Amino acid sequence: MSRRVDVDGVSVATGHFINNERLDCAETFEDRSPLDWTWKLADVSAGNADVADRALRAAHDAFGDWSARSPKERGELLNRLAVLIDEHVEEIAHVECLDMAMLEESLRQRVIARGARNFRAYAELASNYESRRWDSNTTHNQVLRMPAGPTVVITPWNAPFMLSTWKCAPALAAGNTVVLKPAEWSPLSCSLLMDLVAEAGLPPGVFNLVQGIGEVVGAALVAHPLVRRVSFTGSPETGRAIGVAAARNLVPFTAELGGKGPFVVFRDADLDLAATTAAKMFDDAGQVCLAGTRLIVEDTIRDEFFTRFAAATNQHVLGDSRDASTTISPLIHPDHLARVEGFVDRARTNGDRVVFGGQRWRDDGLWYLPTLIEPTNNDAEIVQREVFGPVVTLQSFHGDEEAHALANSTAYGLSAMVFTDSQERATRFAQAVRAGTIWTNCFLVRDLTAPFGGCGISGIGREGGDYALDFYSDLKTFQVKEGTTHG
Numbered sequence: 001m002s003r004r005v006d007v008d009g010v011s012v013a014t015g016h017f018i019n020n021e022r023l024d025c026a027e028t029f030e031d032r033s034p035l036d037w038t039w040k041l042a043d044v045s046a047g048n049a050d051v052a053d054r055a056l057r058a059a060h061d062a063f064g065d066w067s068a069r070s071p072k073e074r075g076e077l078l079n080r081l082a083v084l085i086d087e088h089v090e091e092i093a094h095v096e097c098l099d100m101a102m103l104e105e106s107l108r109q110r111v112i113a114r115g116a117r118n119f120r121a122y123a124e125l126a127s128n129y130e131s132r133r134w135d136s137n138t139t140h141n142q143v144l145r146m147p148a149g150p151t152v153v154i155t156p157w158n159a160p161f162m163l164s165t166w167k168c169a170p171a172l173a174a175g176n177t178v179v180l181k182p183a184e185w186s187p188l189s190c191s192l193l194m195d196l197v198a199e200a201g202l203p204p205g206v207f208n209l210v211q212g213i214g215e216v217v218g219a220a221l222v223a224h225p226l227v228r229r230v231s232f233t234g235s236p237e238t239g240r241a242i243g244v245a246a247a248r249n250l251v252p253f254t255a256e257l258g259g260k261g262p263f264v265v266f267r268d269a270d271l272d273l274a275a276t277t278a279a280k281m282f283d284d285a286g287q288v289c290l291a292g293t294r295l296i297v298e299d300t301i302r303d304e305f306f307t308r309f310a311a312a313t314n315q316h317v318l319g320d321s322r323d324a325s326t327t328i329s330p331l332i333h334p335d336h337l338a339r340v341e342g343f344v345d346r347a348r349t350n351g352d353r354v355v356f357g358g359q360r361w362r363d364d365g366l367w368y369l370p371t372l373i374e375p376t377n378n379d380a381e382i383v384q385r386e387v388f389g390p391v392v393t394l395q396s397f398h399g400d401e402e403a404h405a406l407a408n409s410t411a412y413g414l415s416a417m418v419f420t421d422s423q424e425r426a427t428r429f430a431q432a433v434r435a436g437t438i439w440t441n442c443f444l445v446r447d448l449t450a451p452f453g454g455c456g457i458s459g460i461g462r463e464g465g466d467y468a469l470d471f472y473s474d475l476k477t478f479q480v481k482e483g484t485t486h487g
């Protein structure tokens with residue numbers, strides 16, 4: 001009998017999931033709720049090199065059969081999994097809310113359902129792949145996709161269910177088998193997903209889960225000789241370590257890493273739209289890689305923008321993530337709160353001006369007030385490094401060129417936002433700015449067929465649409481000499 005724990009009315013397995021069976025370890029790690037740090041949710045199995053080896057052998061053994069199935073056959077099972085996710089949105093949303101403190105309403109309405117959508121989208125995309133064909137002088141040519149093999153997926157603690165399914169869905173649809181390792185700060189919603197994997201009837205070994213500490217079991221998974229692809233989302237620091245390990249085995253690796261998005265407002269923008277969208281950078285307590293955390297505003301409208309932005313920020317309600325009225329949740333972990341505080345303290349020491357916020361909301365919780373900082377200059381740490389909390393900076397510019405230069409002035413390049421009513425200005429901005437996604441007069445709009453990823457230290461490679469299916473496949477060119485085959 002595998003170990004399960006009651007998490008506020010939802011039964012959650014605390015072990016790994018390998019070959020469609022639970023595996024418990026004697027060694028465990030504690031998982032606590034950011035809503036109340038005295039609340040221990042679970043003792044979760046802590047994987048090690050032996051568990052990593054078992055999971056990858058299971059994935060290796062299942063690969064032959066799974067990769068030989070047609071995309072349509074695989075798609076039917078993935079669609080069944082999507083239906084089950086939709087049926088279990090309430091429980092998954094509740095557990096993820098308790099585990100990482102994302103707002104329950106938004107998890108229920110949007111985020112968990114996106115997990116189902118990830119599987120549906122890739123079931124369809126993989127089934128409709130049209131192989132490129134062309135004739136040259138002497139040969140008929142065709143590009144074929146070949147499933148790559150066992151794939152390791154490692155994900156961060158923010159939005160763990162959505163981000164994990166975003167990577168696992170294309171890997172599975174492309175014919176790969178998967179070992180998923182979610183982050184140790186929010187491991188529970190992915191465990192619920194595995195109950196549904198078994199119920200949907202995915203064959204044993206196709207989709208496995210390993211729990212544990214990144215530097216231990218994550219590192220063992222990435223370095224394992226049976227791995228054929230590594231897909232990672234997390235910080236640039238861990239991305240580097242994983243990239244080095246993948247390179248040792250010559251395994252292709254994709255990384256979606258941190259961001260420090262510029263949020264650029266031109267004088268011709270709809271200022272209310274820009275200000276209310278800017279205030280959304282505090283949603284999810286700012287723990288969003290895509291957030292535009294550097295507000296860069298044309299000098300002539302700086303004061304007007306600031307007034308509207310401060311008013312929109314005042315509408316935020318800090319509170320318990322289970323309450324529908326709450327808009328700002330606590331941070332994930334005391335260590336993360338200390339990290340955010342460290343950034344703001346160092347900014348003060350540096351002479352940067354804390355315009356509002358800059359402290360905890362209450363002594364007895366993990367909330368941090370929405371914070372605005374005016375840096376002394378563009379080299380300040382608070383401008384150059386990702387905080388991953390409710391902290392944004394405000395700078396002003398004069399003219400398009402300076403706006404572009406400031407937007408491009410960090411080592412990151414994940415997302416950028418521009419607010420203007422000029423199509424021409426927006427297009428110039430999009431051409432000049434180095435980022436994986438550029439939103440004009442909007443934020444967080446996603447089309448799952450579009451490429452997604454980062455430039456610079458924000459990542460390597462692109463996922464989304466066919467780009468992900470290409471990454472999870474080996475592409476081969478099939479050539480036939482003209483006139484040598486019949487029928």
Ligand code: NAD
Nearest residue numbers: 155156157182183214215218219234235238256257258289
């Ligand atoms: P992290 O890098 O600390 O950890 C991410 C994952 O890597 C965890 O599962 C962890 O256990 C594992 N890990 C840690 N060390 C490892 C090692 N040596 N080998 C293998 N695995 C290891 O990141 P985090 O703190 O969980 O997440 C926050 C970061 O993720 C932020 O920088 C954020 O911007 C980024 N992020 C990026 C995106 C994106 O799409 N670009 C999305 C969400 C989060």
